[in-house]
Amino acid sequence: MTGGVSKEEEMDVTLDLLKKKMDDFAKERDWEKFHTPRNLLLALVGEVGELSEIFQWKGEVPKGLPDWKENEKLHLGEELSDVLLYLVRLSDICGIDLGQAALRKLQLNAIKYPVKKCNEEQVDK
Numbered sequence: 001m002t003g004g005v006s007k008e009e010e011m012d013v014t015l016d017l018l019k020k021k022m023d024d025f026a027k028e029r030d031w032e033k034f035h036t037p038r039n040l041l042l043a044l045v046g047e048v049g050e051l052s053e054i055f056q057w058k059g060e061v062p063k064g065l066p067d068w069k070e071n072e073k074l075h076l077g078e079e080l081s082d083v084l085l086y087l088v089r090l091s092d093i094c095g096i097d098l099g100q101a102a103l104r105k106l107q108l109n110a111i112k113y114p115v116k117k118c119n120e121e122q123v124d125k
């Protein structure tokens with residue numbers, strides 16, 4: 001891949017944009033028939049495996065990955081992207097609005113784990 005990814009680099013990347021691009025990608029190749037919920041889930045899990053391999057046997061690594069080479073970080077970005085793209089596509093094919101679902105889940109998380117209670121628990125430990 002070359003460094004120049006055209007003016008897309010300046011675009012705001014939204015879940016909707018990624019959803020549209022995955023849809024176009026599948027349509028152009030006549031791959032919609034392969035993009036079934038089960039196939040996409042398996043592809044997603046496979047990519048999570050590839051992502052895990054990057055960290056496998058390394059032990060804990062510091063935040064920001066200061067000791068990693070540029071090509072290692074590029075590879076990490078590729079595997080993270082594969083996971084994201086399959087997740088976005090799976091959600092779309094299942095008729096789930098992933099952005100809205102995630103916002104709702106954040107609200108549920110906040111109710112389940114109130115800030116005050118969590119802070120108190122950490123002081124007690």
Ligand SMILES: Nc1ccn([C@H]2C[C@H](O)[C@@H](COP(=O)(O)OP(=O)(O)OP(=O)(O)O)O2)c(=O)n1
Nearest residue numbers: 022025026031034047050079081082083085086
């Ligand atoms: N039927 C397919 C095949 C691929 N892709 C897209 C989504 C992923 O972003 C990427 C996955 O491509 P590969 O299966 O070639 O996986 P990798 O890019 O990880 O290559 P490799 O497994 O050789 O490392 O391509 C897709 O949408 N539908």
